Amino acid sequence: MLWSKRQQRFFNARQGVFLRIGRIFGKDDYMEFQIQALDKNSKARLGVIKTAHGEIPTPIFMPVGTVGSVKGVHQRELSDDINARIILGNTYHLYLRPGTDILERAGGLHRFIGWDRPILTDSGGYQVYSLSATRKIKEEGVKFKSHIDGSSHIFSPESVMGIERSIGADIIMAFDECTPYPCEYSYAKASMEMTHRWLDRCVSYLAEHPEKYGYPQSLFPIVQGSTFRDLRRISAEKIASVGADGNAIGGLSVGEPHEVMYEMVDLVCGILPSDRPRYLMGVGTPANILENIALGIDMMDCVMPTRNARNGMLFTAEGTINIKNRKWADDFSPIDPAGYTWVDTAYTKAYLRHLFATDEFLGKQIASVHNLGFYLWLVEQAREHIKAGDFSVWKDMMVRKLDTRL
Numbered sequence: 001m002l003w004s005k006r007q008q009r010f011f012n013a014r015q016g017v018f019l020r021i022g023r024i025f026g027k028d029d030y031m032e033f034q035i036q037a038l039d040k041n042s043k044a045r046l047g048v049i050k051t052a053h054g055e056i057p058t059p060i061f062m063p064v065g066t067v068g069s070v071k072g073v074h075q076r077e078l079s080d081d082i083n084a085r086i087i088l089g090n091t092y093h094l095y096l097r098p099g100t101d102i103l104e105r106a107g108g109l110h111r112f113i114g115w116d117r118p119i120l121t122d123s124g125g126y127q128v129y130s131l132s133a134t135r136k137i138k139e140e141g142v143k144f145k146s147h148i149d150g151s152s153h154i155f156s157p158e159s160v161m162g163i164e165r166s167i168g169a170d171i172i173m174a175f176d177e178c179t180p181y182p183c184e185y186s187y188a189k190a191s192m193e194m195t196h197r198w199l200d201r202c203v204s205y206l207a208e209h210p211e212k213y214g215y216p217q218s219l220f221p222i223v224q225g226s227t228f229r230d231l232r233r234i235s236a237e238k239i240a241s242v243g244a245d246g247n248a249i250g251g252l253s254v255g256e257p258h259e260v261m262y263e264m265v266d267l268v269c270g271i272l273p274s275d276r277p278r279y280l281m282g283v284g285t286p287a288n289i290l291e292n293i294a295l296g297i298d299m300m301d302c303v304m305p306t307r308n309a310r311n312g313m314l315f316t317a318e319g320t321i322n323i324k325n326r327k328w329a330d331d332f333s334p335i336d337p338a339g340y341t342w343v344d345t346a347y348t349k350a351y352l353r354h355l356f357a358t359d360e361f362l363g364k365q366i367a368s369v370h371n372l373g374f375y376l377w378l379v380e381q382a383r384e385h386i387k388a389g390d391f392s393v394w395k396d397m398m399v400r401k402l403d404t405r406l
Contacts, residue, residue: 031170031218031245033058033277041392043269043296046383049246049277051170052215053110053118056085058277058298059382061289061375062120064306066090067097068113071306072365073372075115081341082372086117086170088301091163092124092155096146100166108168108213120301121169123160125176125222126250126282137177139194157201161209168213173248174202176222181255188226192235195224199242218245220279223268226251227260236271246277246299253282253302262291269296286315286378286402290395293382305375309367312356315374319404321349323367328353335366341373 030052037046049056063070063078065087070078078084089109094100098112106112109119128135128142135144141156157175164172176195179188199221211217221239225231239247249268252261265280272278279299280292289300305315312324316336321328328349335352336344343366355363378398385391 030216033246033275035275037387039294039386039391040389042294042395043266044293044382044386044391044395045296045298046386047277047298049118049298051118051218053116053170054085056118056299057380057383059289059293059379059386060085060299061379062086062088062299062301063372063375064088064090064301064303065113066303067093068109070368070372071310072361072368073306075113077341077369078115078372079117081343081369082376084117084372084376087115087119089119089121089167089169090124090127091121091160091167091173092127094121094167095124095153095163096148100163103168104166104212108166110168118171119167119169120171120279121164121167121173122281123164123173123175124155125173126178128155139197141175142177157198158205161202161205165206165209165212165217168211168215169217170215171218171220171246174199174219174221176224176250178251178254179224179226181227183226185228185231188224188228188231192224192226192231195222196235196238199239203242220244220246220248222248222250222281223272224251225264227256227264229264229267232264232267233271236268240272243273244276246279247272248279248281249297250281252280253284253288258288258291261288262295265292265295265297286375287399289375289378290382290399290402293379294392294395305371306368309371310364312363312367313371314367315371315402316406317374317378317398318401319406320402321406323349323353323363324356325353335370336374338377340377341369343369344373 032050033047035045035047047058063084068089103109103112128144135142141154143154145152160175175198177191179191221242221244223235223239225235252264269278277298280297282302283300284302312322314321314323331349333349334345335347335349339345352363352366385394
């Protein structure tokens with residue numbers, strides 16, 4: 001079996017093992033990242049990620065399908081109407097339900113949910129972080145209680161990598177600890193160092209346990225360090241030295257001011273390899289997305305478009321709409337004349353408001369399809385403007401409009 005030079009560089013010096021993240025079955029069967037254009041007035045870049053389940057144009061937004069579904073949205077709507085190029089699953093939730101036995105018997109998450117495009121799985125570190133009242137973190141891993149039935153479980157770097165092997169996503173995240181904001185410097189430093197040690201263990205496990213479904217998986221390690229510049233620099237240098245197919249930035253968008261998030265992202269992007277995709281986890285608002293693209297981010301995800309949709313907030317190119325407001329009760333214009341998806345011109349604002357007023361779930365579905373369609377349109381436009389060479393001017397104009405309340 002042959003390995004690419006890049007895969008061989010994914011070397012864990014301390015453990016003395018190679019991580020086989022991209023076994024070559026053919027030229028296009030392992031993950032590749034190609035940069036196609038650079039913006040002259042920012043750090044934005046146009047690219048494409050090639051995976052065993054298809055190509056992902058970047059910059060890209062990734063809808064969150066935590067338990068194997070993007071809430072309220074059919075897979076056919078995701079592919080045909082919204083045109084999501086990659087979706088997320090979550091290791092914590094899929095481990096609890098339906099469990100790895102069912103997933104393995106189904107042939108992996110792709111087959112289980114009927115999705116033939118790329119998938120990325122988060123390691124569950126953030127979900128465990130959110131269970132602060134019922135979890136204990138030690139060097140060995142994290143002991144936590146299920147939010148479903150209170151049963152006790154342990155996540156270690158090894159067990160999480162095993163679960164991600166069973167899920168079978170194209171991109172799998174290393175197990176990390178997400179620090180809260182704010183936190184003490186000493187805690188952030190200790191947490192970051194443990195995340196680095198956990199990464200070594202993730203690498204070692206994957207080297208000894210190959211993929212289960214005949215296609216490669218790419219491990220993305222995660223930069224941590226809270227909002228401390230020196231810790232972020234140390235973590236970024238560690239992650240960069242690993243030589244992974246791509247790298248992620250975690251521990252942001254957890255309550256810190258947007259300006260601080262941008263400062264950390266700018267710092268880290270200046271250290272991470274420029275020839276690998278950069279994934280900013282859990283971000284964010286449409287304006288956040290554009291600002292981080294300008295800093296060199298290629299991939300982002302967030303529950304905001306669907307969560308806000310279920311609460312009646314619609315994102316548009318002209319600003320945000322609270323469809324529950326009475327002002328829309330007799331507005332018979334289309335939901336959005338821009339027509340990002342079919343629902344935008346098929347229904348009126350008055351009808352959508354009526355659905356929310358009567359607590360009809362169809363309203364949440366329509367709003368979710370609209371918001372996801374808008375997010376995917378937004379990054380598509382970003383790609384077009386990077387290619388055209390006027391991204392920065394367009395971005396500044398869009399950011400001013402996106403924060404408007406209609």
